[in-house]
Amino acid sequence: MVSHNKYHDDAPSLSALRNFEKMTIASHEYTFAFTCSAFAYTTLSLGMGGGRDRAFAQEVFKCPSREDYLLYYERSRVMAADPEADETMRHIAGEFVKNVRAAKIAALDRALEEDIPASDKAAWVEAAREAPELAASDAHKVMFLRNNDFYEIKSAAQMARYWTMRQEMFGRELAHQKITLVDLSHHRNEIDSGVMRLMRGEDESGRCVIVASMARIHAEGLTLTGLLAACWYVWHAALERPNCQENGVVLILDYKGVSGDMMKQISPYRTAAKKMIFQTLPVSVRAIHVQFGSDCGRWWRLLAPTAAFAAILFKMRCVVYNGTDEEFVVELGKHGMLAEFIPIELGGCETFDNWREWLEERQVLGI
Template identity: 25%
Template sequence: MAPDLVANETKLIDFLRTEDMNVWKAAARFCLYWKYRRQIFGVDRWLRKMTQTGHGALSSDDVAMLRTGYTALVVQPCGSTLAVIDLSRLSVFANDANTRIIFYLATVATNERSQTEGIDILHCVSGAPLPLVDTDPEGWNMIRQALPMKVKQILVAQAYDPWKDALLDSLSYQVTRTAAFKTKRNPNRIQGTSVKSVIDGLEARGIGQQFVPQSLGGWYDYSVFANWTRMRLSVEDIMGSVPVAHNAMFGRMGGPLQDRLPIHDCTPSTRANKGVSVSPRPRQLRLMATPHGQGKRPRIAVNISQVSNPGALELVQQRTELEQQNQAFREENQRLERLLALVRMFVPP
């Protein structure tokens, strides 16, 4: 396995909190996470990073389904996480893709409150058509047994519309029974005789009006989810960039630099007597005289006076290496500055 990936995406403390610091249960949950991750993501993707780029663990189809906003995570002022689920935002529901998306969200957006107390799940029923949902509970069995999070409560909120009472009652009942069968929990149905009564029922369960979608009479706008998606893409793009290769930049330059610069064939006696100039061999002079386009790769032109002085050649090589090191430091500094600026946008000082 990839030890860096395991250390970054599955911190042991997250699993310990989820299992109330029971070491054996946390270890079992940790092992099941990676077992199920391989099962649902496949051998080609299970060891890739959890990203929305399409090149990570999530496929392009998974990312497209995620970005519909059918499941949006919101962190409330108290610190608890709310999952707002509106299946009407989907035209087709894929059970396996849904499981992969929940794995992604639980991996990148988990926090201490969701591990110790659990998350709130709010199903929204607005009267819009719902896709056919697979009732196979296998995906939720994986979620319940393997992810570093708990479920605090499941709510099914029904919009108020006096002209669609029968339709809303039917859809709400359908969503409630499906959620109960898959999660093995009893969801609470929130119904009301007015929009205010629906909001009051949700607030009594700890869900503020600012986190309730507008389809139910709340203030939550899905532009917040779009901003979250852009933030995640920025973070994943920065964190997924290739780090500076210290062995290539700061160590001895392997083939390319040695091919471009002639290397002197110093005998042991010559090395012992420092300061004695060494003339290049004929082959080295031919390499330096080869025009750019006739050799296998371009060569750096070296002055003949430098060739006759090994100390000058060493200085040229050191200067080249130092310039490359300086450029690498500049690029790394810019990357860290972009990351710091992004963090300051979302983390209060």
């Protein structure tokens, strides 16, 4: 029960590219970018294989989808950062990326001004005034744009939700600064518990791996507020990695040992964490792997079709397992995840001591 994102290898047509630029770069100040990008299209098409046959093939001139536009942007971004690429091609691709970002940031600013109700964006307005380096920087805005396929209104709405939640969780003073382990010292039990953990490595696609161990929620002394603060901290630690912003996250949900009664008890955390991860944070969950274990009851297996349907709605891959840990880690390997970066309790090699050491390192660094 797997739902895949669809990616097209065909480059958009030259006329479609111009339309995309007109859509994303409305100002006449970027007229020069049209010429640069037109040339970039030709050089990138010729340079990425297929030569003239690819550049002028009939299918190149088909009506492109928005996904084609995004694919071209990603190709340009990769080309601009490729030290082995032709210098001229790198420059042109870089100019295209820079101009699209500038135009989309301007469009997001307009959306914040014109389309988001004052009550919804009040927390962001305050944060942008008090901590512009956090709330109003271009890098911060681009995270939300990338997460919403550069739809500026959706990005603006999510950014407003993000700052509202941040202020509600941590208060005005703490919300307006980078939140560190020292700031969350009163929630260290929840952080140390490892309910939510960021793995040291990444999968073969460069995606971060985060593991949620649901049975750990029942450890003594853990609070819902603290667990959500821990969730916030771990996912922001992932966002510190450039690969996370560019490639997204793989989420592993470990439900081994969770009974039906326990499921009811953890429901408030699951609901709040889901809202945080899927509606608020500027991070894309590319795939979810759910392990119920070989001793799960028969009714757990009925959740597989539901999970697959949810995956289609969220445009991600979701796989549900109810086998042994050994079988689970083998299956994860088929999806590009190395056993050395999978928790030992799921059949991998990552120990809980690694988690404690990671936290200690960040404590020393003040992050």
